[in-house]
Amino acid sequence: METKKEEELVRHATLATAAAFSRLIYQQVYISDIQTQRTWEIPNWQPDNVLKSIAPQDYKKVMDTVVDRERDLYREIVSQCFAVGNELDLRKNHTVAFSFSLHSIVDGEEQLLTHFVTPISYDDNGVLHYVLSLRQPAIYREPGNFIYIANGKWMEYDFESHSWHPLSSVNLDLTRNERRMLILSARGYTLEDIAQALERSVDTVKLYRRRVFEKLRVTNITEALYAAMRYQLF
Secondary structure, eight states: OHHHHHHHHHHHHHHHHHHHHHHHTOSEEEEEETTTTEEEEOOTTOOTTHHHHSOOEEHHHHHTTBOGGGHHHHHHHHHHHHHHHHHHTTTTOTTOEEEEEEEEEETTEEEEEEEEEEEEEEOTTSOEEEEEEEEEEOSSSSSEEEEEEETTEEEEEETTTTEEEEOOSSOOOOOHHHHHHHHHHHTTOOHHHHHHHHTOOHHHHHHHHHHHHHHHTOSSHHHHHHHHHHTTOO
């Protein structure tokens, strides 16, 4: 009995969190049933009982929004997500999360979206049941950017060799002050404010920014903050 109460509490917290994300930084939030291929979009105004109160859609129809020229790319991504899941045994690695970018049609317009996908529920036999999918405007200019994290290890997918490799396209080894600079920037601090908080000169803070841009392979602070969230740097 207590287990069922705990499961319901976790489920409610998951939906509420997803709804909060949809209000803040994510454009769309979905929960998908892998076994039946149904999916529910979580509105930011009703986190309660979302699976029961909202009419499900066919997951394939939802993903038909992906532009035609990237359908094969999407199929390869989905195939690799399942392959990685089977290799890792998701029943023991619930924290695994995938991220990739694709062009989709949103409100009649083509947009490049970054997808964050993570398992959230398993059936009584330990088979993956529900996944949470978060989608936001991408900071990249090209589709792909397919990575996953599991057990603290980052891997990226090479679409030319069709294989996984340790993440090397970015450098996540930020110094303490570089990380603090990002956190303060996310809070809306100006360069002068950050310099005062870190007890450094404005020129030194600018140097931190340039180093962060180089490490994360971005061109401005907005992209850096998106990347920091993606790579869980704060």
